[in-house]
Amino acid sequence: MAIYIASFGFGLVTASVLAISAIGFTMQFGITDVLNLSFGGVMITSAYIAYVVNSAGINIWIGLVAAGFAGAIISYLINRFVLTPFKRRNTSLVGMVIVTLALGLILENLVLAVAGPDNVSYTLNNGPTLSIGAFELTALQVGMIVLSLVLAGAIHALLTLTRLGKAMRATACNPGLARASGIRTERVISTTWLVTGALCGISGATFAINSASFGPTSADLFLVVIIAAVFVGGVGQPYGAMLGAVLLGIVTEVSAAIITPDYKEVIAFIILLVVMAVRPQGLIARARA
Amino acid sequence: MSSGTIFYITTLIVYGGVDVVACLGLSLQFGTAGITNFGFIIYQAAGAYTAAVLSMPRDTANGGFQSYVLGLHLPFPIPWIGAAVAGGLLAVPAGLVVRRSLRPDFAGVSMLVTAVVLNTVVDNFVPLFNGAAGIALVPSPLSNVFNPQSLKWQWMYSGIAIFVCVLVFLGLRLITESPYGRSLRAMREDETAAKAIGKNTDGLRITILVVGGAIAGLSGGILVGFINLWAPSAWTYPETIVLIAALIVGGRGNNFGAILGALLVPLGFLEATRFIPPFGPPGLVPALEWIVTGTLILVFLWFRPQGVVPERRRRLSKRLPAAAGPSAPGSGVVGVSRGQ
Numbered sequence: 001m002a003i004y005i006a007s008f009g010f011g012l013v014t015a016s017v018l019a020i021s022a023i024g025f026t027m028q029f030g031i032t033d034v035l036n037l038s039f040g041g042v043m044i045t046s047a048y049i050a051y052v053v054n055s056a057g058i059n060i061w062i063g064l065v066a067a068g069f070a071g072a073i074i075s076y077l078i079n080r081f082v083l084t085p086f087k088r089r090n091t092s093l094v095g096m097v098i099v100t101l102a103l104g105l106i107l108e109n110l111v112l113a114v115a116g117p118d119n120v121s122y123t124l125n126n127g128p129t130l131s132i133g134a135f136e137l138t139a140l141q142v143g144m145i146v147l148s149l150v151l152a153g154a155i156h157a158l159l160t161l162t163r164l165g166k167a168m169r170a171t172a173c174n175p176g177l178a179r180a181s182g183i184r185t186e187r188v189i190s191t192t193w194l195v196t197g198a199l200c201g202i203s204g205a206t207f208a209i210n211s212a213s214f215g216p217t218s219a220d221l222f223l224v225v226i227i228a229a230v231f232v233g234g235v236g237q238p239y240g241a242m243l244g245a246v247l248l249g250i251v252t253e254v255s256a257a258i259i260t261p262d263y264k265e266v267i268a269f270i271i272l273l274v275v276m277a278v279r280p281q282g283l284i285a286r287a288r289a
Numbered sequence: 290m291s292s293g294t295i296f297y298i299t300t301l302i303v304y305g306g307v308d309v310v311a312c313l314g315l316s317l318q319f320g321t322a323g324i325t326n327f328g329f330i331i332y333q334a335a336g337a338y339t340a341a342v343l344s345m346p347r348d349t350a351n352g353g354f355q356s357y358v359l360g361l362h363l364p365f366p367i368p369w370i371g372a373a374v375a376g377g378l379l380a381v382p383a384g385l386v387v388r389r390s391l392r393p394d395f396a397g398v399s400m401l402v403t404a405v406v407l408n409t410v411v412d413n414f415v416p417l418f419n420g421a422a423g424i425a426l427v428p429s430p431l432s433n434v435f436n437p438q439s440l441k442w443q444w445m446y447s448g449i450a451i452f453v454c455v456l457v458f459l460g461l462r463l464i465t466e467s468p469y470g471r472s473l474r475a476m477r478e479d480e481t482a483a484k485a486i487g488k489n490t491d492g493l494r495i496t497i498l499v500v501g502g503a504i505a506g507l508s509g510g511i512l513v514g515f516i517n518l519w520a521p522s523a524w525t526y527p528e529t530i531v532l533i534a535a536l537i538v539g540g541r542g543n544n545f546g547a548i549l550g551a552l553l554v555p556l557g558f559l560e561a562t563r564f565i566p567p568f569g570p571p572g573l574v575p576a577l578e579w580i581v582t583g584t585l586i587l588v589f590l591w592f593r594p595q596g597v598v599p600e601r602r603r604r605l606s607k608r609l610p611a612a613a614g615p616s617a618p619g620s621g622v623v624g625v626s627r628g629q
Contacts, residue, residue, distance in 0.1 A: 035394050037401070082587065091590070093394040094325045098533060099587060101327070101401075105527055106583035112576040113569075220526070224405050227398065262413035269406040 002134035007257035008250060013141045015249025016148030017206045021222075022229040022241035023155055024199030028075075030172040030236030031192045034083055035093075037100040040223035041107030042078075042197065043204030044216060046071040048111050050205040054122045061143075063122070064205045071201020072194045078103055079193040084186075112216040121213040144206050151199065152242055158195070159238065168192060172236060224265045225252065228272040234282025243283055247271070292440055299443035300515075301560065306450030307512045308535070308551040310457050314504030315532050316547035320600075321465050322497045323477025324387070325397030327529055328404030329505060334411075334524035335379045336372035336506025337513040338418050341427040343368040344514070351426060355419040365430035369510040376506020377499045384495030404526050412521040423520020430514045450511055454548075457504055461544055464500070471603075473497065474542075527579065531555050534586045540596025549598055554585070 021043065028036050049070040050063035086099055127139025137145075159165035167188045170178040179185050207222055208214045229248045233240025248271060252264040259267075275282065290298075311333055318324040347360040363371075383403070387396045412421045429437035435445055464470050475483040476490045484490055513519045531554060539550020562578055589596065 035398055037398070086590070093392060094397055095590065095594075097325075097327075097394045097397055098537075099590060101530055102534075102583040102586040105530060106580050109576040109579040109583070113573055113580070116570050117572040221405065221409065224402050227402055260413075263409070265409050266406055269402065272402075 003257050004254060005134040006136065007253045009135050009137050009141070010256075011250035011253035013137070013144055013210055013249075014253050015246045016145045017203060017210050018225060018229055018249045019148050019242050019245035020151055020199050020206060021203035021226045022233070022245045023152065023238050024196040024203060025226050026230045026233070026236055026241040027155075027168075027192060027199075027238055028196045029230070030238075031168050032079070032083075032189050033175070034087075034100065035097050037097060037223070038078060038104035038107060039200055039226065040219035041104035041111075042071055042074050042200050043207060043222075044214070044219040045074060045107050045111055046201030046204040047208035047214060047219075048115055048120075048216075049201075050208065051115075051120055051122060057123075060122050060124055060205075060209065064147075064202055067201040067205035068198040069201065071199070071204060072197040074107075075193045075197025075200060076190065079190065084189075108216050108220075115216065117215065119213040119215040119218075121211075122209060124209065140209070144209065147202075147206070151202070155199075155238055164188070164191060221265050225268045228268040231282060232272055232275045234284040237282065237284045240282055240284035295440055296443060299440070299447040301556065302447035303450045303511070303515050304560075305552055305556045306447070306454050307508045307515075308532075308555040309454045309548050310508040310511065311505055312532055312535050312539070312547040312551035312555075313454075313457050313461055313544060314501040314508070316536055316541065316544060317461055317464065317504070318497055318501040319533070320536055320541035320543070320547065321470060321477065322473040322493065323393070324494055324497060324501075325393055326383075326400050326498070326501070327397045327533075328383075328400035328402075328407075328526070329501070329532060330524045330526065330528040331404045331407050332376040332379055332502040332505035333509035333512070334407075334519070335502075336376045336509030337519045337523075338411075338424075338509075339375035339506065340368040340372040340510035341424050341513050341519055342418070343371045344428050344430070345424070345426070355422065355424055355426075356416050357418050357424050358416070365514075368430070368514070369507060372510030373503040373507040376509070377503035379506075380498040380502030381495070383502075384498040387494060387498070401526060401529075404529065408521050408525060418519075421521055423518055423522070425518040427513050427517045427519065429517060446515060453507065453511060457507070458544060458548070461504075465544065474603075477542075530586070531559075531582060534582050534589075536596070537586055537589050537594075538596060540598035540600065542600035543598060546596050546598035546600070550596070553597075554582070558582075558585075 021039070025036070025039050028034065028039070046067040050060065050067040053063040053066045054060050082099060082103060083096065086096060091099070124140060126141075127143075129136050129138050130142060131137075157165075159169060167178070167183045167185075168191075170181065170183055171185045171188045171192075175185050178188075204219065207219065211218060225248060229244035230241050231244075232247065233242070233244030248268050251271060252267050255267045256264055279285075311329075314332075315326065315329050318326050318329070342357050342359040343361050343363050344365070345357070345360050346362045348356045350360075383400060386399065411418055414420065418424055429442070429446075431442070431445065435442035465473070472483065472488050472493060475486075475488060476493055480490050509519075532551075535550035535554040536547060537550070538554050539548070540546025558581070559578060562574060565574065567574060
């Protein structure tokens with residue numbers, strides 16, 4: 001029994017990593033209409049930026065901030081110099097996915113070329129362990145959960161309380177109408193890439209903290225879980241992504257304790273298939289007028 | 290020519306044949322029918338594994354150092370037929386899922402996710418195909434005719450590879466140059482319109498997924514008989530991107546473009562790097578190859594999206610010279626749409 005309680009703890013940590021990335025992924029898709037498969041590549045590139053910072057003897061939380069900046073800048077540049085030009089040419093939806101797929105491949109292999117194929121890990125201070133019975137988490141893990149909650153709260157505040165958030169929701173709902181109402185959708189989309197890129201970068205670093213070690217292609221499998229969480233929650237829905245992340249994070253970690261950790265992604269995939277069969281629009285569906 | 294050179298040339302022919310067959314299959318799906326299959330490589334993998342376990346003896350052979358299912362030790366060409374059947378069968382569930390999907394990019398990504406997950410399953414589930422280590426010592430087909438180590442066998446195998454290429458090419462011409470092919474292109478251009486004139490697009494899609502899957506399976510069967518081993522690292526998801534890159538470079542929607550792309554990208558480009566002296570730390574050259582492959586996709590999509598060999602524009606007037614005028618008898622709407 002103890003192992004299941006412990007795995008529930010791991011599940012909470014994984015869920016918090018997953019939530020940050022899934023919110024980023026789903027907002028990117030919802031607002032910009034690009035299914036960005038280079039997300040994993042940006043994550044791992046940012047994780048390596050945090051590694052460079054961390055290797056210089058700087059605390060990982062500062063590294064996390066660096067990863068957030070890196071993710072934001074890379075995502076902004078990808079949108080500005082690759083995706084927007086292709087979109088202006090009316091590239092098909094599938095064409096855009098191929099473009100992001102190629103970008104992800106380029107990013108991952110740039111990391112591979114620069115950093116080499118060996119796995120690396122951060123120098124971490126796990127802090128004191130907090131335990132309630134068999135349920136135990138390190139201070140670092142608690143920090144990651146808190147970070148995820150804070151970021152989710154910040155995104156909620158951004159979307160509901162600010163003019164920018166309102167503009168983002170309008171753009172996601174109907175870009176043509178948003179533009180006709182005087183919203184500068186191009187600027188909203190650029191800002192979205194900055195915000196979601198920052199989430200992507202931060203999630204890359206937290207993913208790397210949560211893995212014992214990581215390499216240039218480590219995020220490939222995690223991207224499958226992110227996509228599963230996004231689609232389970234309802235694609236384009238930030239709150240759905242949070243729900244999907246919590247569900248998949250906990251279920252995959254508990255299943256790892258029951259079966260073996262080798263099939264985490266397979267479990268995520270099966271949950272995705274079941275949800276798609278029962279409720280194809282996802283748990284939280286977009287209300288359409 | 291030295292025997293080394295001949296060995297190299299025949300190896301190139303076989304690799305080129307495998308790539309051409311695979312690209313033709315993907316071209317049918319992606320180029321002609323407009324089905325985005327980002328998981329195409331799993332069908333090649335299914336064919337390779339099936340051909341392997343059909344031709345190999347029981348896994349207790351060779352001291353039982355590897356474990357796999359079946360092991361029926363069947364003679365050529367049964368393993369290759371099995372490879373094509375396996376590729377086709379694996380496409381059936383995909384066909385049933387994709388028909389429900391609305392957006393083409395979702396369908397493509399669902400295939401990609403499936404490919405990644407299947408690779409993980411085979412990688413970890415050892416009893417199936419020996420897990421991450423993969424299966425080795427797959428028998429070479431027709432080893433009773435020539436010694437597989439000999440140059441004669443090499444020539445024979447490259448001859449068979451070319452023969453299969455020609456066969457697949459001619460078979461696909463029957464599909465793409467027929468009214469059926471026209472239905473496929475109609476589905477690609479505008480699925481709603483194709484449905485409106487009575488085309489069963491769900492049926493077309495699943496058929497093309499199965500036919501393309503079978504062709505991919507066959508290519509896997511040819512490959513595994515030549516290299517004698519197969520492992521999950523041989524069919525990771527970027528391998529599909531290489532084939533897609535080949536189609537984008539060669540030209541989508543026509544078989545000559547697919548063949549040219551297969552010869553230019555997987556074969557020409559990746560073979561050319563063989564002659565660059567290795568430099569830098571291990572893994573640098575493959576990483577640079579992937580970077581160039583990705584860049585090639587972006588550059589071609591931007592500067593020449595139609596590829597080196599663009600799809601021929603099909604005109605009705607060329608097919609119907611006599612009935613071109615509006616006054617010609619029998620050239621009503623029905624006559625034109627049925628006229629050949």
